[in-house]
Amino acid sequence: MSPREAVIAFWATANARQWEEFAALLHPRMAYHVPQTRERAEGREGFVDVFRTWPGDWIAHVETVVADERAAFSVIRFVVDGTADTGISLFGFEGGLISSVTDWWPVPYDPPARASAWLNRY
Amino acid sequence: MSPREAVIAFWATANARQWEEFAALLHPRMAYHVPQTRERAEGREGFVDVFRTWPGDWIAHVETVVADERAAFSVIRFVVDGTADTGISLFGFEGGLISSVTDWWPVPYDPPARASAWLNRY
Numbered sequence: 001m002s003p004r005e006a007v008i009a010f011w012a013t014a015n016a017r018q019w020e021e022f023a024a025l026l027h028p029r030m031a032y033h034v035p036q037t038r039e040r041a042e043g044r045e046g047f048v049d050v051f052r053t054w055p056g057d058w059i060a061h062v063e064t065v066v067a068d069e070r071a072a073f074s075v076i077r078f079v080v081d082g083t084a085d086t087g088i089s090l091f092g093f094e095g096g097l098i099s100s101v102t103d104w105w106p107v108p109y110d111p112p113a114r115a116s117a118w119l120n121r122y
Numbered sequence: 123m124s125p126r127e128a129v130i131a132f133w134a135t136a137n138a139r140q141w142e143e144f145a146a147l148l149h150p151r152m153a154y155h156v157p158q159t160r161e162r163a164e165g166r167e168g169f170v171d172v173f174r175t176w177p178g179d180w181i182a183h184v185e186t187v188v189a190d191e192r193a194a195f196s197v198i199r200f201v202v203d204g205t206a207d208t209g210i211s212l213f214g215f216e217g218g219l220i221s222s223v224t225d226w227w228p229v230p231y232d233p234p235a236r237a238s239a240w241l242n243r244y
């Protein structure tokens with residue numbers, strides 16, 4: 001399975017709550033990292049637990065996947081209980097398995113005054 | 123020039139303020155998009171102006187590049203006037219030139235209460 005295929009399977013099995021198939025994509029010693037909150041989870045068991053216990057009736061709509069031989073990014077629209085957030089994930093691989101996941105959750109903000117007149121709000 | 127090489131040249135020429143070489147990487151009808159602020163800039167001229175007029179003595183340290191044949195992601199540490207922000211960019215390509223750039227700026231936040239005991243703060 002290529003990194004691209006693994007990322008597509010990652011989100012498909014997560015959405016289907018197929019936790020055995022989900023775990024089979026992961027390296028036993030994988031690391032999960034959320035830089036914005038300075039949180040980590042170590043190991044496959046913990047990572048699956050984070051997903052398995054995520055509250056709400058959520059679904060991840062995959063918008064973009066970019067992958068090379070060693071790593072991949074995905075952008076998802078994470079919909080839960082009527083709200084939608086953008087999630088960006090960086091996946092590292094080792095021996096064909098996902099060995100690291102780094103998640104970012106960028107939220108809307110008001111732009112500062114811009115020096116360039118070319119930026120337009122919509 | 124591959125998408126990976128183009129992204130590395132993009133940040134190198136931006137850091138060096140080599141705006142002619144920077145512009146040469148870009149498609150004339152490129153689009154710039156900042157989803158968090160709902161801002162857009164249309165066209166190469168506008169995009170170069172956004173970068174050229176960006177305030178402060180900034181430098182982008184490239185931390186990660188993932189690229190396939192059609193698109194690329196970069197993660198940068200954007201240092202300006204003693205502060206550092208994480209920037210994530212998605213690059214689209216057309217005819218070997220960068221035809222779209224989408225930027226996200228995820229900032230720190232306090233995590234909510236977690237259902238899983240496996241997430242640890244550092």
